[in-house]
Amino acid sequence: MSHSRVYASWDASLRISSLWEQATIAGTRVKLLEGHMLYQRGSRSDHFYRVHSGFVAATVNRADGASLLLEIFGPGAIFGEGPTFAGTPRTATITALTDAELVGYTRDCLAASAESNHRLALSLIELLGAKNHVLVNKLARFASGTPFDRLVGLLGRIAATDRSPGQDAVVVSLTHEQIASMSGLSRVTVTRTLKAMAAEGLLSTHPSHVRILDRAAIIALLNRD
Structure with missing residues (x-):
């Protein structure tokens, strides 16, 4: 898939997802049933996640109280890394659209693994850059x-x-x-x-x-x- 057609942050994860699947870093398996919430906007956590199977949605509430769907994440997607490393509150609520299985990672377990596998740390920097590119591309596609x-x-x-x-x-x-x-x-x-x-x-x-x-x-x- 060419980058000109990519306009979702899910896609930005796919190039590095195999690296995380093969890594020996200790992650925590999390199973979500359809409709269940992983975390809420404004909360804090030291975990970020990779989707192993299923689909989850990222939403925010608008001023009128209506829920706005920002993104969906499917197999291979990595999300939540920004607030985890910045130490800031979550920017969206994550809810399972289907039964889903995730793998959660912490800063500490990544730091321990990155000493022997620096590619994992570099992959997150690459992911953040790709997501920025994707956001600009998405806005352009919305306009045209x-x-x-x-x-x-x-x-x-x-x-x-x-x-x-x-x-x-x-x-x-x-x-x-x-x-x-x-x-x-x-x-x-x-x-x-x-x-x-x-x-x-x-x-x-x-x-x-x-x-x-x-x-x-x-x-x-x-x-x-």
Whole structure:
């Protein structure tokens, strides 16, 4: 996937996720059931996390009390490293969209491992730089991308990393309103665009989720030049 098409911080983690999977650093396994919260915005913790399986959502509450979906993280994503190392409060609330398994790391266990494997420490610096690049790219796409392209970017990313073997259909557990928040579109525009994609046989759309029917076609659209 080219960087020109990457506009989520999940993608920024994928280049280094294999390094963390293979590392001998002592991490703590955390299992979350769908709908359960990992941590709340404003809280403090000395842990950051890598998603082993499943999907979690990062949200904040707007001034009107409504929940704004900032990002979803799927397998391979690393998140929470900024506040952990800066010693600042969490900037978002993390909740499981599906049953999920995470691996939690602390500054201390990383420091102990980094003495023998400095690549782990360097990978986090690389990740922070990539996330900054991704943020700028995401803003640019919000300003110029068509609704179709934005939804392909979001749904294609999920389809490309879903690890369900032998299954063509992929269930995306997001409402139209949540997808709108993530893609910088209105809910009406999201609904209209999803209906058009459904008419092409790419997916089926439902009030609480979207079912990707043609995973290969969605991924091909994501990776097109």
